[in-house]
Amino acid sequence: MRKIFFALALLIMLMSLLPATADSQTLGSAIPRQGQVALGVTGGMAQPLGQLGRAIALEGSSAASGLNLDRGLSGRAYADYYFTQRLAFGGFVAAGRAYMKDVTVSAASGGRTYERLLEGRTTQLGLYAKYFLPERGAWSSYVLGGAAHVDRRTQLAPEVALLYPGTTVFEVRDDRVGFMGGIGSDYAWNDRLSLGVVALLDYSGPLAYDFPWMGAGHDVNDWSFFTLQAGVSWHLGVGL
16 A cells, blocks of 8 residues: 555655646646635555654663664545635644564574564644745646644553563653654646645654563654655635
8 A cells, every 4th residue: 555655645646747738838837826725635655754763772771772663554635725726724634554664683592583572653734825836737746834733652462561561651652843854846727626746744753662672771862754645635625
């Protein structure tokens, strides 16, 4: 499923680099957006950054150790209001999930591989602003930035206690204010339907918890993801 989302997002991004067709040369600029509302959904791949994606250090506690999370799935639902033809304000809800990569531990009796020792989940509720660049035929590109209330959860598998006897906390959860920014491009299929792709960077700061393999005093100092998503939006055409 992740490969399908990634391939779709890459295809739309490549299409945005092609010259607009004769039929769509004036479509974008001819569509009146000011005062309209658009609803949309996106879905795709989330790549953990920083300590979320850094390998763990099983041989000893280390400040350089990370959570070793693999790429996961993410999705968003949003609503935009076009304050002007180029400036839109919106709200969104988003969710993402990723698992730790497989960990192989060598022992005298042989190696053992542990799967999904840790699960990370992120849920967001936030606001943002979009600024659209001049249309290029049916294509319109934009930059966006905003803030969100972020609910973060990490859950450890019971097998962690086999590697680190004495582990008693198997779920960590907190709430933070996070920030997001990115770029995107939409293709106006017609005056109501748009297809697009968006690349985002989400950041919500440190996670105050000492994971067993990281040692005391070595919290996760960043909780950040790069997401690449493809999506569809429906313009209601409501003049307000």
